[in-house]
Amino acid sequence: MPIELTLNGESIALDIDPRTPLLDVLRDRHGLTGAKAVCREGFCGACTVHIDGQAVPSCLRPIGLLQGCNVVTVEGLTAPGTLNRVQQAFIDHDVVQCGMCFPGMVMTLTTFLDGTPNPNRDEVKSALVGNICRCTGYERIIDAVLSIRSEGVA
Amino acid sequence: MTAQTGYGLITTPQTVAEAVAAMAGGAVPIAGATWLLRAPLRHEPMPDRLMSLRCLTEVQALDIGPERAVIGAMVTHDALAGALAGQPDLAGLATAAGASANPGIRRIATLGGNLGAAGFAASDLVPALLAADVTAVLATGSGLQSLPMAAFLAGRGGGGLILRVEIARSARRAAHARLPMRKAGDYPCAIVSVSADVSGGTIRDIRIAVGAVESTARRWSSLEDRLTGTALDPARAEAAAREMSDDFTARDAVDAPGWYRLSVLPVLLRRAFTQIKV
Amino acid sequence: MNRPTDPRSVVMNLPRRDALDKLTGRTRYTSDLGVGVLHAAIVRSTVASARILRMDFAPALAIKGVRAIAQASDAPGLFGIGIADHPLLNGTRIRFKGEPLAAIAADTLEIARAAAAAVIVETEPLPAVMTMAEALSPDAPTLHPDWKSYELLRDGGIRGGNVAWEARVIRGDTDAAFARPDVTIVEDCFQVGRQNQLPFEPRCAVASFEDGRYHIHTSTQVPWTVRAVTAKALGVSASRVRVTVPAVGGGFGLKFDCTIEPIAAVLAQKTGRTVSLVHSREEENLTCLCRENAELRIRSAVTAAGEIVGREATVLMDCGAYGGEQVFLTTMTAHTLGGNYKLGSVRLNSRAVYTNTPPNGAFRACNGVYNTFFLERHTDNIARAIGMHPLELRRRAVLGDGDIGATGQVFQGDVLRPMLDRMAVLIDRTKDHRDKADGRLYGRATTVGTWFIFVGPSSATVNLNADGSATLVTSGVEIGSGTMVQALPQIVAATLGLSPDEVIVKSADTDAAGRDLGVGGGRATVSIGAASKMAAERVRDQILDIAAEMLQAQPEDLILTKGRVEIAGRPGTGMAITTAIARAEALFGPVSGNGNFTAPGVNALPGCAAGHFIEAIDIPVFAVHDCEVAVDPDTGHVEVLSYKVVQDVGLALNPRAIHSQIQGGVVQGLGYALHERVTVGPDGALEQPGFEQYLVPLAGDVVPVEIDLYEGAPSIGPLGTKGAGEVPILNVGAAVACAVSRAVGRDVSELPLTPPTVLALIQGRTGRMDHPQISAIWQDNLLARAT
Numbered sequence A: 001m002p003i004e005l006t007l008n009g010e011s012i013a014l015d016i017d018p019r020t021p022l023l024d025v026l027r028d029r030h031g032l033t034g035a036k037a038v039c040r041e042g043f044c045g046a047c048t049v050h051i052d053g054q055a056v057p058s059c060l061r062p063i064g065l066l067q068g069c070n071v072v073t074v075e076g077l078t079a080p081g082t083l084n085r086v087q088q089a090f091i092d093h094d095v096v097q098c099g100m101c102f103p104g105m106v107m108t109l110t111t112f113l114d115g116t117p118n119p120n121r122d123e124v125k126s127a128l129v130g131n132i133c134r135c136t137g138y139e140r141i142i143d144a145v146l147s148i149r150s151e152g153v154a
Numbered sequence B: 001m002t003a004q005t006g007y008g009l010i011t012t013p014q015t016v017a018e019a020v021a022a023m024a025g026g027a028v029p030i031a032g033a034t035w036l037l038r039a040p041l042r043h044e045p046m047p048d049r050l051m052s053l054r055c056l057t058e059v060q061a062l063d064i065g066p067e068r069a070v071i072g073a074m075v076t077h078d079a080l081a082g083a084l085a086g087q088p089d090l091a092g093l094a095t096a097a098g099a100s101a102n103p104g105i106r107r108i109a110t111l112g113g114n115l116g117a118a119g120f121a122a123s124d125l126v127p128a129l130l131a132a133d134v135t136a137v138l139a140t141g142s143g144l145q146s147l148p149m150a151a152f153l154a155g156r157g158g159g160g161l162i163l164r165v166e167i168a169r170s171a172r173r174a175a176h177a178r179l180p181m182r183k184a185g186d187y188p189c190a191i192v193s194v195s196a197d198v199s200g201g202t203i204r205d206i207r208i209a210v211g212a213v214e215s216t217a218r219r220w221s222s223l224e225d226r227l228t229g230t231a232l233d234p235a236r237a238e239a240a241a242r243e244m245s246d247d248f249t250a251r252d253a254v255d256a257p258g259w260y261r262l263s264v265l266p267v268l269l270r271r272a273f274t275q276i277k278v
Numbered sequence C: 001m002n003r004p005t006d007p008r009s010v011v012m013n014l015p016r017r018d019a020l021d022k023l024t025g026r027t028r029y030t031s032d033l034g035v036g037v038l039h040a041a042i043v044r045s046t047v048a049s050a051r052i053l054r055m056d057f058a059p060a061l062a063i064k065g066v067r068a069i070a071q072a073s074d075a076p077g078l079f080g081i082g083i084a085d086h087p088l089l090n091g092t093r094i095r096f097k098g099e100p101l102a103a104i105a106a107d108t109l110e111i112a113r114a115a116a117a118a119v120i121v122e123t124e125p126l127p128a129v130m131t132m133a134e135a136l137s138p139d140a141p142t143l144h145p146d147w148k149s150y151e152l153l154r155d156g157g158i159r160g161g162n163v164a165w166e167a168r169v170i171r172g173d174t175d176a177a178f179a180r181p182d183v184t185i186v187e188d189c190f191q192v193g194r195q196n197q198l199p200f201e202p203r204c205a206v207a208s209f210e211d212g213r214y215h216i217h218t219s220t221q222v223p224w225t226v227r228a229v230t231a232k233a234l235g236v237s238a239s240r241v242r243v244t245v246p247a248v249g250g251g252f253g254l255k256f257d258c259t260i261e262p263i264a265a266v267l268a269q270k271t272g273r274t275v276s277l278v279h280s281r282e283e284e285n286l287t288c289l290c291r292e293n294a295e296l297r298i299r300s301a302v303t304a305a306g307e308i309v310g311r312e313a314t315v316l317m318d319c320g321a322y323g324g325e326q327v328f329l330t331t332m333t334a335h336t337l338g339g340n341y342k343l344g345s346v347r348l349n350s351r352a353v354y355t356n357t358p359p360n361g362a363f364r365a366c367n368g369v370y371n372t373f374f375l376e377r378h379t380d381n382i383a384r385a386i387g388m389h390p391l392e393l394r395r396r397a398v399l400g401d402g403d404i405g406a407t408g409q410v411f412q413g414d415v416l417r418p419m420l421d422r423m424a425v426l427i428d429r430t431k432d433h434r435d436k437a438d439g440r441l442y443g444r445a446t447t448v449g450t451w452f453i454f455v456g457p458s459s460a461t462v463n464l465n466a467d468g469s470a471t472l473v474t475s476g477v478e479i480g481s482g483t484m485v486q487a488l489p490q491i492v493a494a495t496l497g498l499s500p501d502e503v504i505v506k507s508a509d510t511d512a513a514g515r516d517l518g519v520g521g522g523r524a525t526v527s528i529g530a531a532s533k534m535a536a537e538r539v540r541d542q543i544l545d546i547a548a549e550m551l552q553a554q555p556e557d558l559i560l561t562k563g564r565v566e567i568a569g570r571p572g573t574g575m576a577i578t579t580a581i582a583r584a585e586a587l588f589g590p591v592s593g594n595g596n597f598t599a600p601g602v603n604a605l606p607g608c609a610a611g612h613f614i615e616a617i618d619i620p621v622f623a624v625h626d627c628e629v630a631v632d633p634d635t636g637h638v639e640v641l642s643y644k645v646v647q648d649v650g651l652a653l654n655p656r657a658i659h660s661q662i663q664g665g666v667v668q669g670l671g672y673a674l675h676e677r678v679t680v681g682p683d684g685a686l687e688q689p690g691f692e693q694y695l696v697p698l699a700g701d702v703v704p705v706e707i708d709l710y711e712g713a714p715s716i717g718p719l720g721t722k723g724a725g726e727v728p729i730l731n732v733g734a735a736v737a738c739a740v741s742r743a744v745g746r747d748v749s750e751l752p753l754t755p756p757t758v759l760a761l762i763q764g765r766t767g768r769m770d771h772p773q774i775s776a777i778w779q780d781n782l783l784a785r786a787t
């Protein structure tokens, strides 16, 4: 029986091994390579997507458990050509380096800020425990996130 | 790397009876999948026949009542931490659920999966549930079975579908001290979970559970006996624990040598006591 | 015509042009290209040392969907840097667990992996050595019995048995120095483990074979090395290989070598299809070309005034099963361990040692990171022994203008001493964080470090387009450091009076651009930058000549600014640059210019250095780091409370981007100092296959680095720049180790300082470090010169 779910607003049906990680479905079948396969074990967060509004690692989500779910990837996060406030803050603060971790960072921080509009530095750091970056050393990413907060407050 | 050949199957039983029957036929429950999907990394085969617990209402309960708390097997770490906030007798479990792993994993990994992952030595929930003295309720071929945690752990792998755990509420206070190598995010190398009945500064009754030190978490009964009836004193508890730490045969593993786990156990006990005291 | 570009006009916090796609997930890395192609998997050895008796591919070929097999005979020959000792696919003698033996292309990755697992490899075990101590013992089995027959790609190294390469420095009379009655002699042993680069994108390549030529898309820092090695392995002319490089998902030196690309090329040629070969994380980690583990014995003779009159040291560097990068890196000891301080006399010996473990490689500030740790901890021990404050000792002993380095090179300019003063100012500006230690042990240390910019050949072409934009064609690749998207367009734009976003930067394509040594060693801004600047100047000169004619002015009086040619001092009198371009195109055709660059060469003292690839450093770079730590006496956890960097940058072209590099580099250094541990198991395999075991710093483990960019030190880089991306990691291990050592009141002799290591130190479980495998008599560690 095919698995039906919504991917970036479109309904799709998949007739594949239900144990296949969502990550592979996105990358191999749908050409959605924004989610990166870096550790495949839930530690790095580079594969983070939104499933029913929650930021979770797609490498550990077997497609067979996603019947009826709403999946949004970084490609579907915003309308083409537009950026959300997290992405914009990252550009404004020039924080990107190799870029591999950033789609996951964006996905995690977008839902985090929805739930915690005025975080402090430690809260942002706690939210990023599952998002590793090998290049930037994090702190400037956090500065960028905190700039959103202060804009929100103003 | 194990190559996956052929299609696997994930069925979705509609009733507990169907699920139990499926298990008897070899189907393996899949909950958050955060353990099962890592099977290839452990060089273990991924089970071909899995069953999702999504449609079983019996495993979804999350009811923190004044007398009794009932936590269904499919409750995620995240949901559990949220529901237990502000309950002193369940503070240890709340910390265990809220500080384990990382936020993304906490949103999907479940209580049942944490209990079911028998090969996982560093589970946070297991010692917290031992200290909370919960009863695990399992559905088996011969009907419902209620087991104290220790008995459940001893028989783990013997099958049975975990439905929920039940906890008798009390005026006890609990704490959970874990020690990862970084600030957070990695597996703890040692865990001490404590639940104590304290009145007038004296410990009337105490349960101490130790995780990650041996391959399976267990209660530290000799230390419990020693501390019962004494004052709730973090420093003295630490000293007592240090004297008795050879009760454990600690694991040497890539993350930490055994001596290190034993060395920090008393410190974690002190930290747990300090939390309880506050 | 000599028209200096005003360096200040180039300086800006230019944002990255690649950020938008990277943030929206649209950037296509090599590892994203494997859609609709064949997938390859590598057959690897399961033991560390054995003779291969037989390989049977029949069971693999029987699997449906298997398309081709590449084996040793398909990519014959031996490769290396310095010594050709390394087969790409090994068909005869296994020297480490996980060694590539063959590769299989199939319709899907699952099939390829199943087929790889089905290959039968029959072996006869051989004795193995897992540590350098074992490898150097008199009765050790030799990993490369045929070492004498190997082709030498570079002369001068002393070799023999399990010593792949030995590089020595001998300057002055150390015997006399140590015999002086007025000196204190301080002797120490130190060691470090390996560090995994862990770039997020693993090593991967996508190869195709079209029109008789190989085309390899790969995640590399060295497209020209890949081209050369692939051609040699395949036995074809290098012109038959084209290498293109999309965005690279991190390198840090790991991708400074050619590893899997030729294998993908063989499979593409055999199948006629495009083949994707991507390491799994486990393969990547277990065969990672790590920063090598190293061991040191050092002793110094120092006067009461802090004058280091003699120094002797022997460093052992584990190259793993093949010489690789370590052969070259033996060179660096002279400039790192032999750096920082004035030495009256010195004898250094760096030995690259073969073991039956996975080969090591290059990692950001290779060799320098641990030698700086060794040197700075040793310097603290010297200070203690002569009763001088460690900062005072450094202030007195650091290299200054006219001082000679270990190999006799003369340093120009006082740099380290004023940088120490700048650090003192930075420290004074912020209060100390002792209160944050909150009952834990508090320590603080300031350390110095010497590094260099790795120069070497680069080329560039600038095409000035009719619309007034320019296209810069080089072999540079964007590995995340921002050179290709920030520094280079800034340099070209400033020369041509354009804005940086009017400069198109072509990513590396060996069919389009000239040869280049690669991106790494901090060289991209300097070497590619210099070539780009020269190319842009040649374009500028052509335009100014044309415009001068049109404006009836002298070219010397014209400037290019804001897309216009103007008469200097009379804005608005000139013309749009497009007008001049149109005229040039009508007269001679499109305007373009080429530029090139190579190592200028700085002198060492003749006869000081033997077996060195680099005897003197062209562009030294200095760094001063300061760190405060709190150590939990109960668990051994080290928390970094503050971190400060004063870095010698020459000219800061893009200060914001340099700050990013420093923050990122320091954090990688914190990983090295505190968390990142690679261990070799009893079977010779690395024990950290994934992120569960290999711990890198997370957001909660780091602090914002306070930064002061030190400008103005001499540099031959374009506009006075120096590379800024490599050096930030240099003295982090040193600063943390010195601070922890002071906090716990014990000698820190090894990294990483994981909680168990620190707790063992605090509890006195760790004895004084000694390396019996390194003789206390310096000469006894030397090989007889091979004949």
Ligand SMILES: Cc1cc2nc3c(=O)[nH]c(=O)nc-3n(C[C@H](O)[C@H](O)[C@H](O)COP(=O)(O)OP(=O)(O)OC[C@H]3O[C@@H](n4cnc5c(N)ncnc54)[C@H](O)[C@@H]3O)c2cc1C
Pocket (backbone or CB within 6 Å): A041, A042, A043, B028, B029, B030, B031, B032, B033, B034, B035, B036, B037, B053, B059, B073, B074, B099, B100, B101, B102, B105, B108, B109, B110, B111, B112, B113, B114, B115, B116, B117, B118, B120, B122, B123, B124, B125, B160, B161, B162, B163, B185, B186, B187, B188
């Ligand atoms: C990156 C990462 C870090 C982690 N860190 C921690 C940590 O610090 N502390 C911690 O405690 N945990 C941690 N975990 C989680 C832990 O390792 C397990 O992955 C998790 O607890 C499993 O839960 P799950 O719901 O995903 O189980 P699944 O993977 O779905 O199942 C796990 C096992 O339990 C069985 N099972 C599941 N439900 C039932 C049931 N109702 N009845 C019977 N058997 C059942 C399954 O058959 C399987 O054998 C971490 C996980 C990851 C990926």
Ligand code: FES
Pocket (backbone or CB within 6 Å): A036, A037, A038, A039, A040, A041, A042, A043, A044, A045, A046, A047, A048, A057, A058, A059, A060
């Ligand atoms: S790839 Fe999924 S968490 Fe790392």
Ligand code: FES
Pocket (backbone or CB within 6 Å): A096, A097, A098, A099, A100, A101, A102, A132, A133, A134, A135, A136, C200, C249, C250, C480
């Ligand atoms: S920018 Fe490279 S991993 Fe984060």
